[in-house]
Amino acid sequence: MPTSSSSGPQHRRGNTRQRIQDIALELFAEQGYEKTSLREIAERLDVTKAALYYHFKTKEDIIISLFEDVTRPIDELIAWADAQPRTLETKREVLRRYSEAMAAGAPLYRFMQENQATTRELSIGHTVKTRLFHLVELLRTQDGALADQVRCVSALFTLHAGMMFLQHIDGDPEETRRAALEVATDLITQAHHDA
Amino acid sequence: MPTSSSSGPQHRRGNTRQRIQDIALELFAEQGYEKTSLREIAERLDVTKAALYYHFKTKEDIIISLFEDVTRPIDELIAWADAQPRTLETKREVLRRYSEAMAAGAPLYRFMQENQATTRELSIGHTVKTRLFHLVELLRTQDGALADQVRCVSALFTLHAGMMFLQHIDGDPEETRRAALEVATDLITQAHHDA
Amino acid sequence: MPTSSSSGPQHRRGNTRQRIQDIALELFAEQGYEKTSLREIAERLDVTKAALYYHFKTKEDIIISLFEDVTRPIDELIAWADAQPRTLETKREVLRRYSEAMAAGAPLYRFMQENQATTRELSIGHTVKTRLFHLVELLRTQDGALADQVRCVSALFTLHAGMMFLQHIDGDPEETRRAALEVATDLITQAHHDA
Amino acid sequence: MPTSSSSGPQHRRGNTRQRIQDIALELFAEQGYEKTSLREIAERLDVTKAALYYHFKTKEDIIISLFEDVTRPIDELIAWADAQPRTLETKREVLRRYSEAMAAGAPLYRFMQENQATTRELSIGHTVKTRLFHLVELLRTQDGALADQVRCVSALFTLHAGMMFLQHIDGDPEETRRAALEVATDLITQAHHDA
C-alpha cells in the first residue's frame, strides 16, 4: 500500500519493507523462488504473512522490487555505452562497470544465474533478457568470425563464472573478480583485433 | 505345439516409462522442475497420475533417471582422462568430448543450466557438482596465475554459453558448437602456455 | 488584518460519512454485499480502510445505516395504514405510497431484491421480513380464497418486478412504475371484490 | 490417519459426486454461495477439501453442475414453445410447465431467487438471464399497452412468489403452487384479451 517512492529515505520507523526485501533475497538465493514460501519469509521476520501483503501486492512484486534496484545501474551503463563510439576502450569500460555492478548486487545476480528458468517466467524476465542481449550487442564485433562472436558472449559469461563458480574455490572474491575481468577483457580484445 | 509366434495383441510394451521420461524432460526444460506438476505430465501422456507411480517411486526419481542417462558419458570421460597424462592434447580432447556429450544430451544440460538452484537441492546435486569440479581439475593449470585458472573454468562455461545462449541468435547449432569449442580450446591453450 | 476569506484548505467537512454510504450502496447494489470489500470502498473514496472505521463500527453497520434511511418511510406507511379502516381505498393508497417509497430508494431496494439471502442473514433481516409480512397482512383479504391471497402478495411482487425487471426493457422508468402500480391495484381490487 | 472408525460403510463408491451436489445445494440455498465455504461442504461430507477437487474443478463448477440439471427442462420448454403458434393456450401451457419445472427444482430456484446478484456474476448468469427474457418474450403481448406487458412479467414473478414467499405462510405447497398458477394464468389471459 505504501507508494514505492522512487528515491528518498522511507520512513525509517517502517523499515519492514526493507527487511522483507533483505530476507526474501537471502532465501530466494538460497533455495530458489518457488521453494521459498511467504510463510517462511514472514516467520523469519516474525510477522504474519498478511503483513507482507501490506508492503507488496504479490509475491512476484517482492522479487520485482529486488530486480529494480539491481538493474538500474545496468540501464545506466547501457545508456552511457549507447552514446559512446563502439571502440575497444568503450567495450572494456562496459565490462569493467558490469563487473562492478555484479559485485555490488551479487546475491541477486547469483539468484538470476541459478534460477534462469524462474527468472524467464517472471514478468521481468523479458526485460532481463533484452538487457542482456543489448549488452552482447554492445560488445559484439559485427560481421566478424563466428568464433569472435562467441568470444564476446563468453566474456560476459566469464564474469558470471568468476563470481559464481570460483568463489567456492578461492579465497579473496575481489581478487577473483579482477582476474575474471582480465580474462574477459582479453577475450573482447582478441575479437576486436580479429576484425 | 506351443505357439511360438509373437503376434498377440499389440502390447505397447514397456515404452511408457520411456514416454514419461521424454515428456518430463521436455516440460522440466521448458518450465522448470517445481513448476511442472505430475498432473501436467500425466495429462500430456493421457494417463493418470497414479500410473506415473507405477514406473517411478517419486517425482524426484523421474528426474534422477534422466540424469543417469546423461551423466554416464561424463563419468567415462573423466575415467579416461584420469588415466591420461595431463598434456594439452588431453585437455583438448576432454573439451571436445564434453562438447559432444552436451550436444547429445542438450535438453537436460539446458535444464541444468537454467535450474542450477533446483539441481543443487536434488539428491543428485552433489554428484553433479563433484563431477564438474573434477572436470575443472582436469583442465586446470595448477599453481598458475589466477587469470589462467579462470580461463580453464571459462572454457567450460563457454561451451555452455555456446549451446544455451547463442542458439537463440544464430542459425546452425552445430556450427555454433564448433565455434564455441574453438574458443574454449584457445582458452585452455593460452592457460597452458602461460605455465 | 485577519483573513476573513474562506479560501483556506478545502475541508470537505463531515460529508465523508455520506460519501461512504453513497459509494457503498453503489457497490453493494452492483456486486453484492460480500463481494464488495472495504478495501474497494476505501479505494473508490481515496481514503484508507481505517477511515471507514472512524465513521462506522463495522461493515454491517454501513449497510444497516443505509437500510435505516430507506425503511423509515415504510414504517410510517405501516403506522398510518394500521390506523385506517381496511377498505379497498386504504389498500390502494398503501400500494401507491409503497411504490413511491421504492422509487425513492431504488438502489437499496434493488440490493434487497437481488441479495435476499444476504439480507436475511443480516441483523436487519428479521425487521425487513417482519415489515414485509405486515404489509402483506394489510393488503390481504383474510379468509378469502387462496388465489386471492396470492393476488395480494403478487401485487407487492409486481411492484418490485416493475422496478427491477422492466427497467431493462423499457425507456421511461416512471411510466413503467405507474403501469406496475396499475396492475398491482387491479390485483388487490379483484381480490377485494371476490370476498 | 483418518480411520475414525465411524460406522460408515467403507466403500462410498461412486456416489460422492452426487453427495457433494446435494450438500452444496442445501448449503448454498441456506446461506448463499459466497458464505458457504468448501471446508464446510467437505466437513459435512466427512471428506477433505481436496476430495471435492477430484470431482469438480472449481467451486463455481459445483454450482454450474447444479444449474445444468435444472435448466435443461426450461430449455426444452422454450424449444417447444418456439415451435407453437403464440396463442393463449400455448402461453397457458408455458406457465403450467414452468410452474412444474420450478416445483421439481425448488431448492435451486430458491437459491436463484435469493441470490440474484451472485447468479448474475456467475458464468451461467448470462444464460439464465437470456432464458428468462426469452420466456417473457413468449408470454408477452407485443405492442400491447404497457400495463399488459407488466402483467406478463408479473405472471412469471407470481409463480416465483407462490413458491418462495407463500410457502412460509400456508400449509400445502402443492395447493399454493396451483393457486399461484391460477393467478398467473389470469394475468396473461387478461393481457391477451386486451390486445
Next chain:
DNA sequence: GATGAATGAGCGTTCATTCAT
C-alpha cells in the same frame, strides 16, 4: 478526522503421494 502498520482467520486451490482394485 484519518493514517500506517499489522493481525488472525479463513479462503479457494494445487501438490505429491497412497492404496485398494
Next chain:
DNA sequence: AATGAATGAACGCTCATTCAT
C-alpha cells in the same frame, strides 16, 4: 499395467478488524 478416489500439507492471497499516532 494402470485407475479411481482420496488425503494431508501447504500455498498465495484477501478479509474485516484493531490501535497507536
